[in-house]
Amino acid sequence: MRNILFIVNPIAGGGRTKEIVPIITERMTENNIEYKIIYTKRPKEAINISEENVDKFSVIVAVGGDGTINEVAKGIINKKKGILGIIPGGTGNDMSKSLGLSQNPIEALDAIIENTTKNIDIGIVNGTLFLNIASIGFDAETVKNTEVIKKRIKGKIAYILSVLITLFTYRRRDISLIIDGKEYQRNFLLIAVGNGSYYGGGMKILPMAEIDDGYFHVCIIKDIKNCMVPFLFPSIFKGNHLRYSKYVDIFKANKVIIKNESNVIINLDGELMNNDKKDIVFDFMDYKLEVITNGFKY
Numbered sequence: 001m002r003n004i005l006f007i008v009n010p011i012a013g014g015g016r017t018k019e020i021v022p023i024i025t026e027r028m029t030e031n032n033i034e035y036k037i038i039y040t041k042r043p044k045e046a047i048n049i050s051e052e053n054v055d056k057f058s059v060i061v062a063v064g065g066d067g068t069i070n071e072v073a074k075g076i077i078n079k080k081k082g083i084l085g086i087i088p089g090g091t092g093n094d095m096s097k098s099l100g101l102s103q104n105p106i107e108a109l110d111a112i113i114e115n116t117t118k119n120i121d122i123g124i125v126n127g128t129l130f131l132n133i134a135s136i137g138f139d140a141e142t143v144k145n146t147e148v149i150k151k152r153i154k155g156k157i158a159y160i161l162s163v164l165i166t167l168f169t170y171r172r173r174d175i176s177l178i179i180d181g182k183e184y185q186r187n188f189l190l191i192a193v194g195n196g197s198y199y200g201g202g203m204k205i206l207p208m209a210e211i212d213d214g215y216f217h218v219c220i221i222k223d224i225k226n227c228m229v230p231f232l233f234p235s236i237f238k239g240n241h242l243r244y245s246k247y248v249d250i251f252k253a254n255k256v257i258i259k260n261e262s263n264v265i266i267n268l269d270g271e272l273m274n275n276d277k278k279d280i281v282f283d284f285m286d287y288k289l290e291v292i293t294n295g296f297k298y
């Protein structure tokens with residue numbers, strides 16, 4: 001019989017996940033589905049909870065944002081077994097947008113009850129897995145600055161301040177990339193490599209990406225002065241930036257190497273990782289992750 005485990009991050013989305021729990025209880029009872037709810041008590045705990053329960057439940061649902069989804073997915077991927085469900089309850093929810101899931105918790109629950117699944121690609125960057133988008137440059141620096149500012153100032157203002165500081169301090173540099181064996185030189189502002197389309201709280205940086213097509217999609221923002229960034233960025237929210245070909249390059253590839261970028265911060269699905277290797281190598285895992293989708297493009 002089908003049974004479902006809901007792993008709820010109580011602090012995701014500023015606590016809005018707690019409001020989703022009564023909806024889960026009601027819908028599961030109505031549909032006569034066996035279920036259990038576990039709240040996470042600390043960061044990273046969802047990895048173990050998920051790993052320990054893949055044998056006991058048909059579906060493990062992450063109730064939270066991108067951080068919670070990644071942790072639950074890691075548990076499933078570690079065991080190479082199980083199905084991931086998602087009820088978006090975070091702040092940015094980029095992964096669920098990339099999957100085309102409804103942002104409405106009731107509709108997301110309906111999709112879980114219907115149980116239509118997709119096998120999605122799992123990216124690996126220098127040995128660490130990611131599901132959605134990995135990036136370096138201006139955006140990773142902005143995330144880093146936001147984390148520092150957030151210790152003193154809360155809310156959206158921290159993010160706005162961080163963008164402004166990054167605009168004044170960020171220095172573009174030349175870079176060498178190998179994309180499916182062919183070498184390119186670019187003076188770049190940012191490079192995003194991913195399976196999904198959305199990052200940074202709803203920016204459609206890789207509009208052509210398909211989460212299950214077996215390819216990385218790559219966007220390089222290049223040769224642009226920092227003062228022009230505020231004019232280009234609004235177009236990224238709609239995915240219209242591709243029309244500015246003077247500043248934007250797009251590639252589709254199986255393997256990407258960014259050369260000589262040690263000690264660089266990588267933004268991996270919204271979490272920062274410091275690269276201690278010489279190059280940054282993007283690859284795929286052989287295993288694919290089975291995820292519940294609702295077939296409805298966000």
Ligand SMILES: Nc1ncnc2c1ncn2[C@@H]1O[C@H](COP(=O)(O)OP(=O)(O)OP(=O)(O)O)[C@@H](O)[C@H]1O
Nearest residue numbers: 012013041043044064065066067068090091092093
């Ligand atoms: N009980 C807890 N107390 C503190 N932190 C927790 C707890 N449970 C989980 N976490 C951590 O909370 C972090 C943020 O969670 P998550 O990313 O899901 O929400 P969000 O930041 O609101 O959403 P998004 O990433 O989509 O913007 C995760 O890194 C997770 O490890």
